[in-house]
Amino acid sequence: MRERLQKLSPTERHACSLLICEKLLPFFSGMNSLALFAPMSTEPDLDLLWDHGALVEHSLLSYPRREGKTLSFHLISALAELIPGRFGIREPTSGRSPKQLDLILVPGLAFSAQGDRLGRGAGFYDRFLATLPQTTFKLGVCFEFQRVSSIPHEPHDVTMDAVVSG
16 A cells, blocks of 8 residues: 555645545534644645635644654644644644544545554554544545555554545
8 A cells, every 4th residue: 555655646646635625525514623634745635625715714623743652633723833743744833732623534544444444553543533532523534545345453443434535
């Protein structure tokens, strides 16, 4: 999967990212507090969501920051508030944490039809997702070729409520 992601051209990534962002918008309806992620070069470009003014104007948006072996989410009001952190992934330098998350977008290497997720191996998202209440909607985000029939599932793995791909 890592090889296939590396071979994705910038043009393909952009086209697929636009489609993914369009598919994501209906999930945001009625959600107040959204957790997004700043993409690595091999992930869907969710920065494109900021072009949808209603999303930014009517939602509390937070992004993850790595702190040791954990993730914490911090509210931002502009993409310019994100700077490269550990591993070169953009993250907020500060900001208050949301009181709750209504919906969280989750990256991964692969997702199964049942919502199982294969992460990148460090367990950051696995540990964070385990702390969320059942009411937080967990939405996996990936390119279409990252959807597979099955993924090994451990008891501590958190299943996504849905997966959006393009």
